Every structure is written in structure tokens, then in C-alpha cells.
Amino acid sequence: MSNNVSLAIPQFGGPEVLTAVNRPIPSPSEEQVLIQVKAAGVNPIDAKTRAGLGWAAEHNQDKLPWVPGYDVAGVVVANGTNESKFDVGDRVAGMIGFPTEGGGYSQYVVADAGLLSTVPPSVPMVDAAALPLAGLTAWQALEHAQLRADDKVLILAGAGGVGHLAVQLAVRTGANVYATASPSNHDFLRQLDAKPVDYHQTHWATAHGEFDVLIDLVGGETGIDALASLRTGGRVVTVPTNTRDMITSAATERGLKATGMLVEPNTWQTQRLLDMLYQGDLRIDIAAVYPLAEAAQAHVALEEGHTRGKRVLEMPSA
Ligand SMILES: NC(=O)c1ccc[n+]([C@@H]2O[C@H](COP(=O)([O-])OP(=O)(O)OC[C@H]3O[C@@H](n4cnc5c(N)ncnc54)[C@H](OP(=O)(O)O)[C@@H]3O)[C@@H](O)[C@H]2O)c1
Numbered sequence: 001m002s003n004n005v006s007l008a009i010p011q012f013g014g015p016e017v018l019t020a021v022n023r024p025i026p027s028p029s030e031e032q033v034l035i036q037v038k039a040a041g042v043n044p045i046d047a048k049t050r051a052g053l054g055w056a057a058e059h060n061q062d063k064l065p066w067v068p069g070y071d072v073a074g075v076v077v078a079n080g081t082n083e084s085k086f087d088v089g090d091r092v093a094g095m096i097g098f099p100t101e102g103g104g105y106s107q108y109v110v111a112d113a114g115l116l117s118t119v120p121p122s123v124p125m126v127d128a129a130a131l132p133l134a135g136l137t138a139w140q141a142l143e144h145a146q147l148r149a150d151d152k153v154l155i156l157a158g159a160g161g162v163g164h165l166a167v168q169l170a171v172r173t174g175a176n177v178y179a180t181a182s183p184s185n186h187d188f189l190r191q192l193d194a195k196p197v198d199y200h201q202t203h204w205a206t207a208h209g210e211f212d213v214l215i216d217l218v219g220g221e222t223g224i225d226a227l228a229s230l231r232t233g234g235r236v237v238t239v240p241t242n243t244r245d246m247i248t249s250a251a252t253e254r255g256l257k258a259t260g261m262l263v264e265p266n267t268w269q270t271q272r273l274l275d276m277l278y279q280g281d282l283r284i285d286i287a288a289v290y291p292l293a294e295a296a297q298a299h300v301a302l303e304e305g306h307t308r309g310k311r312v313l314e315m316p317s318a
Pocket of ligand 1: 156158262263
């Protein structure tokens with residue numbers, strides 16, 4: 001265990017700033033485990049922070065180089081002295097270091113055992129690494145919306161990382177689920193039992209009748225336009241944090257119930273999501289897997305804005 005290669009941001013900028021660094025393997029504190037990371041999920045916040053945008057960038061601007069990555073799946077290789085939840089050799093996954101520490105784009109990380117869940121047998125590490133942040137966001141967005149079986153819900157960006165999981169969880173509640181996507185993703189949405197809405201068409205927000213609930217995974221002007229889809233008194237949860245205030249204000253002015261959110265770690269929910277993957281009750285679509293050294297390509301592709309499902313990094317073996 002001599003190498004611990006991470007991909008760091010030495011200064012904010014384009015994807016090309018991501019740089020390999022070799023650091024000492026960290027030691028777990030009392031309540032932590034040391035994980036040999038097998039795969040790390042890529043999320044839009046990683047790219048935004050790399051570009052110097054948002055509160056994670058603000059928080060870390062004096063702590064560069066900073067290693068991004070909140071989603072990890074790997075194998076426990078050492079325990080802290082007070083840590084008994086996991087044994088060496090256990091397969092674990094979780095959302096770690098959120099929202100400001102990150103660190104997942106690494107061969108080895110330490111993490112609080114309380115943030116980790118067990119990866120069931122036969123669930124690939126790539127799938128487990130793709131799931132936590134997006135799955136928790138999807139779950140918690142529907143909770144904030146208090147989605148019920150008799151609701152008609154519109155999910156924006158239904159084919160994206162959060163969206164395709166939110167669609168499936170919403171379908172499981174019994175709700176009548178519609179989701180926006182480009183036409184190339186409409187069959188994909190139908191496979192998930194959602195009704196596709198083409199957001200490239202004019203009047204897309206009002207073309208399918210009135211909705212009780214809007215899950216906004218796009219924000220900005222699209223999020224504002226989508227408010228027209230809701231009935232009076234309808235509920236909107238807007239997920240992108242950078243336009244949260246603008247959208248909640250516009251929604252409140254229209255007599256809607258509006259909430260912003262920041263995803264929170266929740267090991268019970270993460271475990272349930274992993275178990276659903278194992279049982280075949282949830283599917284996670286992997287758009288592409290990249291070697292750690294090619295993370296810049298993952299960022300370029302993510303920033304094009306049309307990822308279906310999730311992009312994941314695979315670690316070089318130690
Ligand atoms: N607040 C929080 O705690 C939190 C947590 C997680 C994510 N987020 C934020 O939530 C957003 C979604 O995250 P994500 O991981 O799901 O992103 P993502 O995977 O990158 O989303 C990609 C999807 O966005 C769709 N899309 C792009 N422009 C669109 C538009 N104008 N209307 C409808 N769909 C559009 C694309 O659909 P097509 O290819 O079909 O066009 C694509 O499938 C991001 O802004 C992210 O930063 C916030």
C-alpha cells in the first residue's frame with residue numbers, strides 16, 4: 001500500500017486543470033475506516049467546484065489543491081480503534097465529505113463508518129459508486145414534495161443522474177409520472193414507466209394538463225417556465241442551489257408551495273437504494289466509465305449537459 005493517487009484541482013479552471021497527485025495513504029481516526037476505492041461517481045457539483053463556482057469552491061479556495069468526489073464504492077482495508085460496523089474486506093459505498101470536503105477521486109480515502117452502507121453481493125462497484133448522491137437527492141426531493149400516490153408529477157431532466165432515479169422512485173409511490181427529456185431519451189423514460197415530455201417544443205410546460213408536483217432538476221429560466229405546469233397550490237421542489245431563491249420567489253408569487261433543498265447523507269436511505277439495485281427494483285444507467293486519469297473527459301461530457309444516467313471513474317489498482 002505505497003501509492004495513493006488522487007486527482008486534484010490545483011487551481012480553478014477547465015477540465016484540464018485536474019492533475020494526478022500522489023499522497024500518503026491516510027490513517028483512519030477512531031470512528032473511521034480506510035477504504036480502497038474501486039469506483040467514484042461524478043456529479044455536476046464536482047465540475048462546478050472545479051470551475052470555481054458555488055459554495056464548495058468558495059469554501060476550498062484557500063485549500064487548493066482540492067480533491068473532488070463525494071460518491072465512493074470500495075473495500076474496507078483498515079478500521080479505526082472504535083469502529084466496529086465494518087470488517088476489513090467489506091464492500092462499502094456512500095456519500096462522503098459532503099458538501100465541502102470531497103476527496104473521492106482517490107485510490108484510498110478515510111470516511112466515517114456512519115456514512116457508509118454495505119454493497120450487496122453482485123452489485124457492481126461502478127453501480128454502487130454512481131448511486132449515493134444522486135439517489136439520495138432523488139429520494140429526498142420526493143420527500144420534500146410529499147409525493148403521494150394520487151399526485152401527477154412532472155420531473156425535469158428525467159433521464160439525468162438524479163432524474164432517472166427520481167422517476168423510478170416516483171413511479172413506485174404510485175404517482176402519475178411525466179418527465180422532460182430530449183426525444184432521444186423518450187424510449188428510455190417509457191421503459192421507466194414515465195410519460196416523456198419534449199422540452200424542446202414550445203408550450204411544453206402546459207401541453208400535458210395541470211400537475212400537482214414539479215421536481216425541478218434544471219433550475220434557471222427552465223425552472224421558471226416549468227412553474228406554469230402546476231395547478232394553483234401545487235408544490236415545487238427546486239434542486240439546483242444556484243437558482244433556488246429566484247425560483248422559490250417566483251413560485252410563491254404564483255401561489256405555489258416552493259422548497260429548495262441540499263441533499264443530506266442518510267445511510268438508511270443509501271442502504272435501501274443499494275438493496276433495491278440488488279433486488280432488481282431499481283436500475284441505474286451508467287453512461288460511461290472512465291479510468292481515473294481520464295476524469296477530465298468525464299467532466300467535459302458531463303458539462304455538455306446531456307448525460308443519460310451517471311458517469312463513473314474507476315481507480316487504478318493499488
Ligand atoms: N441541491 C442538491 O443537493 C443537489 C444534489 C444533486 C444535484 N443537484 C443539481 O441538480 C441538477 C441535476 O443533477 P444531475 O446529476 O441529474 O445532472 P445531469 O445528470 O448532468 O443532468 C443531465 C440531464 O439534464 C437534461 N437537461 C439538460 N438541459 C435540460 C433542460 N433545459 N430541460 C430539461 N432537461 C434538461 C438532459 O436531458 P436530455 O439529454 O434528454 O436533453 C440530461 O439527461 C444539477 O444542477 C445538480 O448540480 C443538486
